[in-house]
Amino acid sequence: MVLELHVWGPAFGLPSIDPQCLATIAYFALAVPAKRAGSGGDGGREEEWVLVAxxxxxxVPTNELPALxxxxxxxxxxxxxxxxxxxxxxxxxxLxxxxxxxxxxxxxxxxxxxxSHGQPLVDxxxxxxxxxxxxxxxxxFASLLQWPNQWxxxxxxxxxxxxxTDYLGLSSLDLDAMEEEERQKSRDPTSAVGQIPKSLLRRPPPTVSGLLGKTAQQNRIRLEGTTAAFVAPLEELLGRKGFLLADEIPSSLDCLALGYLSLAVVPELKYSWLRDAIQSQSARxxxxxxxxxxxxxxxxxxxxxxxxxxxxxQQRQQSSLPWRVPERMSAGSMGLRVLEGVADSLPIVKELRASQRLQRRGEETAAGEEQELVAAVAKAQRREVYTSIVTVLAGIGLFVSYLLHSGVVTIGVPVEQEEDENEQQTEEEREEESPSERQSQTQSHLGAAGAILGI
Structure with missing residues (x-):
């Protein structure tokens, strides 16, 4: 049996764009032999595992990578x-x-x-x-994903x-959100900026570069402090050893450290504050x-x-990793991804799907206490979702009952249909009248008309 390791694809010169995927690839590379004796075509040996990007x-049932x-x-x-x-x-x-x-x-x-500390920095x-x-x-991501996943x-x-990363208070790194917030403030008539006449505004509107220059110095200090809190314990643990826990023997901890630190050091980014901080604080x-x-x-x-x-x-000559070309997505899979994307955009449906994935993740976990904890969290999430659904339905019911009670909305025959029925009933009554009654009514109507006209 060949084990298939499915991961997010390569980026920034690394075999994956995700730290957990990088850690898993590193573990396979260190622990699992690339070949085993068998009936394969390469000298009587076949692959023990393959890497699928x-x-x-x-x-995956849990909707997450890496997955084996x-x-x-x-x-x-x-x-x-x-x-x-x-x-x-x-x-x-x-290991x-x-x-x-x-x-x-x-x-x-x-x-x-x-x-807990490396993921927020990568984020x-x-x-x-x-x-x-x-x-x-x-x-x-655009070079890795097929349609419609790339959108x-x-x-x-x-x-x-x-x-x-909300708890870190560094949302000002998102200049798109900052610029949109500034636009909303300028359009808001209740804000001080919105009440100032345009003729009195001498400063130009904020730009992306201006916002970056304004917030870069404020963010730099906090980012360097957050990075130092992440780097210092790892540097102390590494010391003069070859690996984190031993001098010559790597461990699963080294694989996990490589996953997060490589995404911090290797990518060449436009705003490379994380790489600069790590290299300046711990060159070792x-x-x-x-x-x-x-x-x-x-x-x-x-x-x-x-x-x-x-x-x-050619692939083996270029890379030491056992890559296997992924299968092309079928038309049915594309349609399913579109429906899943729509479902994840709906608030209540999104929460239900998230709780189901969390429950599947708990079922995969072998440790008893951790499995019970994940199952309890998933159950609590489902309970909150069901409570939200009941609350929404109760609110809609109360609103509809109020409209009915106040007379804004009535349940019955529509007005047009009621008028048609009244006209039909009048015509039936006229048909039931005798000819003498209709003649007398006609003469009385003519007499009244003549009196009005003076004839």
Whole structure:
């Protein structure tokens, strides 16, 4: 059986644009042999695993990458994949099997530290920053994704990154939102700016470059402080060793560190505050990332074409990673992605789908306490969604009942239909009258008309 590792595709000279995917690729490169004895065409050996850069999380039940296809089921997220590899290989592919209690405790603690502190920095650098997103991140996704994902997925990823970094108070990096906010303030008649006549406004309207120059100095101090809080513990842990926990033996912690630090150091961005801060604060850590990147991903920069090269021999000459060309998306899959994008844009439906994915993620987790915790969170989310639905329906019912009670809306026969029925009833009554009655009524009407006209 060949294991298929599905990831977000290459970008910035790295084999993936996502830190968790990079960490998983690094773990495979260090722990899993590229070939095994068998009936393959390459000297009687066949691949143990392949790397598929389909960049399509819609294939996975949890809707997230990286994901490992075992031939029977999907396994997503770095920790779950590592645990499966250890069980599948009988602990042979376990990079952490040499650890004692102290090293294992450090591995768990610093793994959580990397995910909780490294992800916000990557989010700010690649997604929240308008300059970096528009000039580097969005074009990178455009070269990876097929239609319609190239229009649906990048905005979703950016919105998620903004939500994850709200607590840092650095939303001013998003110059697009700042510029739109300034426009709304200038159009708002209740604001002070909106009440000043245009003839008295001497300063020109704010521009993107002006906003950047105004906020860059304010953000720089906070960004450097946030980066220092992330770099200092890792630099202290690394010390003079070759790896984070040992001098000569890499671990799963090194793979996770490579995933986040490589996206901080390697990309050449227009606003490279994160790379500059890491290189100035810890040159040793930057050197460690470069050395480990070459060992796991190869000395040459990974090009997008390597992941989609159909010539296997040429692909093997270009890259040390076992790339496999992803399948083209069918017309049915395209339609399904469009429907899923529409569903995720609806508030209540979006929350229901998110809780379902979280529940599937909990089912994948092998650890008992973590699985129970994820299941409890998913259940609480579903309860909140159902409460919102009941509240909305109750509000609509009260509003409709108020309209009926106040007479604004009536339930009955429409006015036009009622008038038609009245006219039909009058004609029937006229037909039922006798000829003498109709003649007397006609004479009385003529007599009244003559009196009015004076005849």
């Amino acid at each position: 389909d960049s399509d999380p819609g294939k 296809w075992t031939g029977t089921r999907w396994i997503s997220r770095f920790r779950n994949i590592v645990q499966y590899l250890c069980q599948y290989s009988g602990n042979e592919w376990n 952490d099997r040499w650890m004692g209690k102290r090293e294992r405790a450090d591995c768990i603690a610093f793994s959580s530290f990397l995910e 700010l650098s690649l997604y929240v920053s308008s300059e970096n997103y528009n000039s580097a991140t969005a074009p990178a 649906i997925i990048p905005p979703q990823l950016r919105d998620a990154a903004k939500k994850r 850590l930057a050197t460690y990332v470069d050395r480990l990147r070459k060992r796991c991903f190869g000395a040459e920069r990974v090009d997008v074409g390597m992941a989609f090269c159909e010539n296997e021999q």
